[in-house]
């Protein structure tokens with residue numbers, strides 16, 4: 583029997599726990615954690631994502647602020663908005679919704695976010711800290727993957743995990759977490775043997791067949807098929823692709839479900855966990871910005 587890994591349920595449990603932590607923090611410090619989202623242009627998907635994040639904030643007792651900017655905003659104007667948010671003591675976390683319009687320099691914008699408010703964990707200082715196993719924030723989607731694995735006790739230690747995709751947002755930080763010796767969720771949920779595959783990998787199928795676990799994060803609708811898997815593999819689908827047939831993952835669910843021991847659906851798999859981990863980072867940011875509440879290693 584293939585286990586369908588229920589991201590909605592796992593995320594709801596984590597959010598309930600987080601809401602209590604937020605309430606405790608606010609009671610102790612009289613500070614309500616606040617996430618500012620910067621949304622540029624009219625991309626419908628980005629609007630939906632930001633709306634979901636704001637609703638989730640509300641449900642956890644986290645304040646949220648929306649900075650909406652026109653699609654033709656200049657780099658200078660956007661940099662000024664980031665500076666304002668960096669300087670605002672009532673804002674603890676800053677999220678710049680990606681992708682940005684093509685005329686903007688994404689790297690420069692992300693680098694401008696105060697690393698103490700960088701709840702996406704995109705700033706080079708935070709990426710460096712993550713790789714050195716002394717994280718300030720954990721990247722939301724990779725952290726969400728580890729959370730669902732732990733919720734179902736699917737351990738990664740000693741396992742061969744194949745990460746398909748090398749993005750800064752999922753593939754690379756996912757691999758960085760999986761190879762760690764201690765790991766933020768403990769050694770059972772790190773210590774993997776990790777292979778990263780990408781568009782220039784010579785024989786993806788041959789690598790996938792050796793995987794105890796496949797984590798798909800390529801942005802190619804239904805690219806990974808059941809025939810490519812080793813029977814009993816665990817399949818984590820990070821993809822969210824909008825097609826004429828609705829939302830689909832990077833994994834062909836129907837064929838993979840036949841072969842896998844456990845699989846995440848799309849929607850209702852990793853997506854809800856990403857949002858829950860963003861909330862956790864916002865609380866952490868507020869704690870870090872509150873003198874003597876928490877110290878960094």
Ligand code: GUN
Nearest residue numbers: 677678679680681702722
């Ligand atoms: N666009 C799609 N996913 C994400 C995310 O996790 N963070 C940000 N900032 N933008 C995104």
